[in-house]
Amino acid sequence: MVNLTRDGDLAVITLDRPEALNALSFAIIRDIGAAIDEAGTWDIRALIFTGAGGKAFCAGADIKELMGRPLMAERAGAELGQRTFARLDGFKVPSLAAINGYAFGGGLELAMACTFRVASPKAKMGLPEIKLGLIPGYGGTQRLPRLVGEARALEMVLTGRTVGADEALAMGLVNRLAEGEVLDLAKAFAAEFTGFGLPALSFARDAVQRALGTPLAEGLRIEADLSTLAYRTQDAAEGLAAFVEKRKPTFEDR
Ligand code: DAK
Numbered sequence: 001m002v003n004l005t006r007d008g009d010l011a012v013i014t015l016d017r018p019e020a021l022n023a024l025s026f027a028i029i030r031d032i033g034a035a036i037d038e039a040g041t042w043d044i045r046a047l048i049f050t051g052a053g054g055k056a057f058c059a060g061a062d063i064k065e066l067m068g069r070p071l072m073a074e075r076a077g078a079e080l081g082q083r084t085f086a087r088l089d090g091f092k093v094p095s096l097a098a099i100n101g102y103a104f105g106g107g108l109e110l111a112m113a114c115t116f117r118v119a120s121p122k123a124k125m126g127l128p129e130i131k132l133g134l135i136p137g138y139g140g141t142q143r144l145p146r147l148v149g150e151a152r153a154l155e156m157v158l159t160g161r162t163v164g165a166d167e168a169l170a171m172g173l174v175n176r177l178a179e180g181e182v183l184d185l186a187k188a189f190a191a192e193f194t195g196f197g198l199p200a201l202s203f204a205r206d207a208v209q210r211a212l213g214t215p216l217a218e219g220l221r222i223e224a225d226l227s228t229l230a231y232r233t234q235d236a237a238e239g240l241a242a243f244v245e246k247r248k249p250t251f252e253d254r
Contacts, residue, residue, distance in 0.1 A: 006044070010045070012047075013047065018055065020062065023061065036084070044093055050099075055101045096115065097186075098118055099123045101120065106137075121178070126160060127144065147173055152171050196251060199253060
């Protein structure tokens with residue numbers, strides 16, 4: 001139900017349950033976790049998520065499976081989803097969601113856990129949990145306001161309304177829209193950073209991701225520490241030397 005493939009220095013995880021619009025059963029969530037772990041052992045520079053079948057990235061949690069479960073099992077289920085998606089925050093390389101169609105509920109929560117999102121113009125996104133008497137359980141209430149601000153997040157979560165690709169782009173929910181295949185755009189986007197050194201990429205991502213949850217003075221201290229650490233890498237010595245010598249740098253992740 002989840003395929004992990006390799007394309008050069010990229011890993012691609014495809015949610016592959018098109019008959020249910022790639023809905024997230026708990027088994028699929030576990031498969032996603034295993035695929036992330038496996039990809040983590042590969043020598044890759046970006047991780048891309050997409051959905052099989054051409055119609056959906058992922059239509060959210062498996063609604064049929066959610067019915068009639070004991071309360072504590074649901075609590076454990078929410079934590080499983082949150083824990084699995086949160087692995088992307090500290091994953092060794094940046095991640096991208098290639099949103100090729102519907103991304104609802106847990107599907108949008110997976111996309112929001114990625115470092116970047118690109119979408120097909122026909123993509124439709126939303127957190128419709130409220131229509132089921134639920135609220136998002138896999139990080140949506142926390143990640144959406146960080147991406148689009150509190151007012152827009154409250155609107156999406158409290159009305160459950162669907163947002164089209166243009167609106168998602170305008171509000172910053174997705175980074176870019178595809179003119180052709182969305183997976184090709186995700187790969188082209190990844191190619192814009194995969195040539196940089198992994199240490200600097202991970203320090204930069206860490207610093208930015210911590211900005212919103214951190215008071216400014218503490219955030220500036222984190223930035224001073226991480227930028228000093230970056231300065232101490234061999235990649236920084238190479239990057240500075242390459243500029244002065246008017247040549248292209250060769251980063252070696254050291
Ligand atoms: N779960 C299970 N099956 C789904 C599904 C889903 N989320 N979405 C679609 N399917 C299935 C349909 O049942 C149908 O299967 P059959 O009936 O043919 O067997 C098949 O996929 C095709 O769907 P449709 O026939 O509905 O296709 P349409 O093109 O007409 O409509 C749609 C596409 C995406 C607009 C529609 O399928 C739809 O509205 N889907 C549901 C969207 C949604 O509400 N997603 C769930 C959001 S809630 C937690 C707390 C909260 C959550 C999780 C955990 N815990 C405390 C643990 C959050 C949950 C959510 O994600």
